[in-house]
Amino acid sequence: MSKKRIVAALLLAGASFVVPGAVSPAASGSLDPAPAYPNPYPYPRPDAPGAVLEPTPAYAPPPVYDWTGFYVGINGGASQGRLDWVSDPDLTAGNDAHSAGLVGLTLGYNMQNLGFFGPGQLVIGEEFDFNWRRFSFTIPAATCGPACTLNSDWFATARLRAGYQIDRFLPYVTGGVSMGDFDAFSAGQPNGINHSVSFNFTAGAGLEMVVWGPLTGKLEYLYVNHSRIDCINECNGPVHITPSENVFRVGLNYRLWQR
Numbered sequence: 001m002s003k004k005r006i007v008a009a010l011l012l013a014g015a016s017f018v019v020p021g022a023v024s025p026a027a028s029g030s031l032d033p034a035p036a037y038p039n040p041y042p043y044p045r046p047d048a049p050g051a052v053l054e055p056t057p058a059y060a061p062p063p064v065y066d067w068t069g070f071y072v073g074i075n076g077g078a079s080q081g082r083l084d085w086v087s088d089p090d091l092t093a094g095n096d097a098h099s100a101g102l103v104g105l106t107l108g109y110n111m112q113n114l115g116f117f118g119p120g121q122l123v124i125g126e127e128f129d130f131n132w133r134r135f136s137f138t139i140p141a142a143t144c145g146p147a148c149t150l151n152s153d154w155f156a157t158a159r160l161r162a163g164y165q166i167d168r169f170l171p172y173v174t175g176g177v178s179m180g181d182f183d184a185f186s187a188g189q190p191n192g193i194n195h196s197v198s199f200n201f202t203a204g205a206g207l208e209m210v211v212w213g214p215l216t217g218k219l220e221y222l223y224v225n226h227s228r229i230d231c232i233n234e235c236n237g238p239v240h241i242t243p244s245e246n247v248f249r250v251g252l253n254y255r256l257w258q259r
Helices: 002-015
Strands: 069-086 092-112 122-139 146-163 170-186 195-214 215-225 229-231 239-255
Touching: 002 239, 069 122, 092 229, 092 239, 122 170, 122 239, 146 195, 146 215, 146 239, 170 215, 170 229, 170 239, 195 229, 195 239
Parallel strands: none
Antiparallel strands: 069 092, 069 239, 092 122, 122 146, 146 170, 170 195, 195 215, 215 239, 229 239
16 A cells, blocks of 8 residues: 555544544634624714714802891890099099990891992891990099999990802991990989980901801901989089990801892
8 A cells, every 4th residue: 555545544534533622613604603792982982974963961050149138136245344434623634444245235237239349249238226234433532531433234226238149158337326335423422423325436347158058157246335424413524424435245147038
């Protein structure tokens, strides 16, 4: 048998042992379908032909707090009172100082967005407050005998306020009219009591801030000037008395109406 016939016989014998299913798909000429993968672009690609993109949602800024409306409030703090006096009969003069705690009530109205300065951040308002505190000054003028006394139980103010809104803070200045009650008399002498109500001016500044919704808190300073009191018969005078006070207080206001 020739060599060519021997080689051919061996190849045919080896081919008879090959498993038909073991033939590779590439060799057989057929391929399985590729496995399915999730689409990495669930939305149309910006560079895809004919792609329609949804518009970007517009940014909504947080609402701006509006200070407009009527409000009521309470306040408390301290007052540092000072009294200057001049006695004409004995040509003497001096002063006295006294501090007292105070508590009061407030009623007011704010109006915002007038548009005079900036984008409606100017706040103009008016405020009335009534405050209880107890002062008792001593005037040791010789004409008074043992001493003259000046007592006061309350003061009130009616003021305008002008502020500029910075987010939820409102720094402001304020000024207006002050009122206060005063009783002057000579201690231990039956000369009667000089009762008077003072009308003068007040001025100050403060900072108000939003606590929650219509509730706001404030820090405030006021200089309160009172008119001169001329105590004549009651003080064996005339004795001229000029009181004033520096008020430091905190408060809470609640807006009853808002637009």
